[in-house]
Amino acid sequence: MICYVITVLIFQQGASMKRPFIQSSVLLTGLSLSWFALAQQAHSDSTSHDHDHGALHAHVHGEATLDVVFEGNMLLASLEAPAADIVGFEHLAKDPESQANVHNAEAQLKLAETLWALPSAAACELKEVSVSHQLLATTDHGHDKDHDHDHDHDHKHDNHNHNAHKHDADHKHDHDHDHDQSQHSDIQVEYNFFCEHPEHLQTVSIQLFESFPSLHNLSVQMITPQGQKGLTLSPTQPRLTFNE
Structure with missing residues (x-):
């Protein structure tokens, strides 16, 4: 065989x-x-x-x-x-x-x-x-990808006012919080x-x-x-x- x-x-x-x-x-x-x-x-x-x-x-x-x-x-x-x-x-x-x-x-x-x-x-x-x-963060590739996207997004919108940035940050925090609570x-x-x-x-x-x-x-x-x-x-x- x-x-x-x-x-x-x-x-x-x-x-x-x-x-x-x-x-x-x-x-x-x-x-x-x-x-x-x-x-x-x-x-x-x-x-x-x-x-x-x-x-x-x-x-x-x-x-x-x-x-x-x-x-x-x-x-x-x-x-x-x-x-x-x-x-x-x-x-x-x-x-x-x-x-x-x-x-x-x-x-x-x-x-x-x-x-x-x-x-x-x-x-x-x-x-x-x-x-x-x-x-763990080292194995959560999806989370790392989201971080890179947000970093590039911030650099492309340097001209936004401070309130807009605060809104984006709050929105991202809420989104991450919801994701953590609802994910399987x-x-x-x-x-x-x-x-x-x-x-x-x-x-x-x-x-x-x-x-x-x-x-x-x-x-x-x-x-x-x-x-x-x-x-x-x-x-x-x-x-x-x-x-x-």
Whole structure:
């Protein structure tokens, strides 16, 4: 069987194509490629209703999504949750306390062993984990772009009187305040596990609900050697089963 070294980038089908499923340099066989193609189709089918309404998925506090592909020795997963359920807010973290909350949440999400109760017999090792969001100024590219626009705008209108500038400043402040209060923000986490003995990976307990108690619903899409399936996890039913 021919092997290919590729960069996997699977997108959930949507209007803006902004949400990557997994992005990681991995060694895949031709068979693996077919599984990831199925995963992409699964997302396309499961989100077709939302696509008709112009959205990738509904942003509902207390509800998160988990996409999983298990094939060969690889267990790949992508988690997306409202920032409000992870850090307690969805606006840009401007003060030190809010920024510390974001950094603490990042560290907690990267501790995969506290969120994924993988059977020790499977000998799974976390190879890669990444956390992405727009809660910090350094990652909020849209905010930086708005700042550059306002800077150029001010230089082009040096002849405006002081009252006009005050009005613009007040308007911008009100607009930013409204934006901070009304915006929705998600946190995405991507995990890449390598399991030495995948035959022992039959069930996994997701401990996300214990770490982030405001979450009460986890919508899961899975691709495994047994096929495709969707299910919903909750604090009373947090287990994934791979051999069904």
